[in-house]
Amino acid sequence: MASAGIVNIRRDVDDKFYRYRMPLLTTKIEGKGNGIKTVIPNMADVARALSRPPTYPTKFFGCELGAQTSFDEKNERYIVNGAHDANRLRELLDGFIDKFVLCKSCKNPETELIILKQGRAEDIIRDCKACGERTGVDMRHKLTTFILKNPPVKIKKGKKKTGTGDAAAGVGGGGDSPDAEASPVENGAESDDELTKKIKAEAKDLNDDTTLTKEEWSADTSPEAVKQRIKALEGGIAGVSIANGDDEGSDDDANSPYSQLGKWVEESKDNHEGDTKTFLVAAYKKAEELGIEKKHKSVLVLAQALFTDDVLNEIPKYGALFAKTVTSEKHQKALLGGIERLVGLSHPDLLPAVPKILMALYQLDLLEEEVVTQWGTHVSKKYTDKETSKKVRKASEPFLKWLEEADDDSDDGEQ
Template sequence: MASGIVNIRRDVDDKFYRYRMPLLTTKIEGKGNGIKTVIPNMADVARALSRPPAYPTKFFGCELGAQTSFDEKNERYIVNGAHDANRLRELLDGFIDKFVLCKSCKNPETELIILKQGRSEDIIRDCKACGERTGVDMRHKLTTFILKNPPVKVKKGKKKTGTGDAAAGVGGGGDSPDAEASPAENGEESDDELTKKIKAEAKDLNNETTLAKEDWSADTSPEAVKQRIKALEGGMSGVSLGGDDEGSDDDANSPYGQLGKWVEENRDSHEGDTKTFLVAVYKKAEDLGIEKKHKSVLVLAQALFTDDVLNEIPKYGPLFAKTVSSEKHQKALLGGVERLVGLSHPDLLPAVPKILMALYQLDLLEEEVVTQWGTHVSKKYTDKETSKKVRKASEPFLKWLEEADDDSDDDEE
């Protein structure tokens, strides 16, 4: 079964396009006259589009001339007959074009509105991006279903989807056929599949793993670490440490020095098995007794992230979800970002808004913490001039946070 995250507009070949959705998946069940196509993740796909999942399911039925059925309580959506996943994905593109994308700006940040004019009713796409209101083709059979099952207006919270721009948004309004708002609409955790996967994997970072049984785990002993430190004199290859409660900056034998060096030595040796590597990193920090220290987050950010940080944040997200547990930890993570883009890779300065958005999406940063950081220059992690440059670069993201707050306040009035 295929899985993954794709652009809502699949004709847009941009990995930083901010409107994303899960790739539609299918499962064939039954045989003979009872054969049917189940769409396991239809609820997630529809949530990304801010449309009731019954709408695209019914659209498939209209286009294929097939019966459809929905069990909203159990999130089970079915199209009768055996249908190829690629065919349904093409049809979903058609649904998005006809019932989601703004006709004017092609942005999916719309909501459906039913306008009554005398005895006639029209379905309008109200675009939150450009402000245009464009009608849908009322000749399509789905419009009859929508009019009989109109979207319910629910109170929206701030959304956390999209990584392409600093002022990222979501596809669509907040319409749903259910009376209850989705978690994302209540300002709670996003239902984005990547976020759920990262949080689930973070829970797996514990001692009860096969890691302890593997031969290479024995090399994490203090004796082995000391041997590696002696063999690699000269410090931590660009990983500088700020003052903290345990170990000095210049002491490679401090717990933080050992952790940073170990991560750098092993970072490129896990051959694609990222999860096992992250478990190993956490176990190493635990062996050193610093897995809960905020300074460990600073060290990990510096040792793990490179100039490919935007692709690395989702990969290493489970580890940071496990280790970032307080405001201090968040500030340490921001300190690591500050050093990464301010000292190690200054060419990444323009990407600061995207980096912050990616971390914010994974709930690694809270709005209050990142806003306070972005508006107060500090010499704690870099020199004052570098600190100013990084915070200046973060302004588009901070502006997005402020505007999103204003929108949320307007919705509550």
């Protein structure tokens, strides 16, 4: 599975719904004898997820191992001399993340490195965009000399349509707030006419038997009925009621109500013996028990827990639960965030299917035109890294084009 190559940036956090993710570092041994070396094929992708130049962690490995390093940034080739085990380098990467990425105060990786000059002295500071704290790094580490000689490039804001965008620069990218608007996605060069036709045709075939009546929701959630159904579904998993009213919950806490909901759904979705409606009601009841049935983050978790590479068949199957939980623009954005993570991180092979996925959600009235249009034209790092965010939005262009044309046709008809 593609998801096997994605890990939490903080690998001490055992929570698959943790927001901050990165590719698992890979290695390749080349050469023999004195010329043997360890190439890190995906160092650029790992560094991009950390919002650091790939030269920094590579040089960090060299400092820790007492080995020479070399970089070919144009071809994204990063090398540590000698033969080094992948697991050893992953452990060292954890050390780099702790020392040069995570905020010392809140342990959030959304930081930017800043060099402060005080007379002749220079300090390297981690500027956290999550909690606002500025915490220093250990200036005794050898890497600091390299950073001072090769400072992070300050990203200039306000440029339009910059091509690869500031995420591709791979440096100091923590400076944007999660919802900050970035460069609009550039227009695709390929013809979308055929795909647009396919989207329209396949929309007609969507199964619209996804709604549960008010009576069904209330009947199934009556104490006696729910007790019987959930007992069969839970498989012994105890529901813990959380009453802290925390809208976001802790990304670091594997026992947060959101993680409990996600794990319960994943473990229960294949055990309902074909009775999908009962499962959906039980899932909603579980969210109620946890006190998060109205929270937008619950929608994100449900999307991550329910959808797989068979998402086009699963959307109509699970549509009733999302119809019940998606109640505002914020909830719609969380649903889109779940799709971003699904196709951008877990199943990149689904990228070509993004227009069909959006059409399926749109046809079920889970997404409004204004929300999906705004989402599709502004890159954000709220749910994934910016480069992944950009790829997903790029893939959505045929659907956005269809929406625009459908809107134009509607305007022409009213005149």
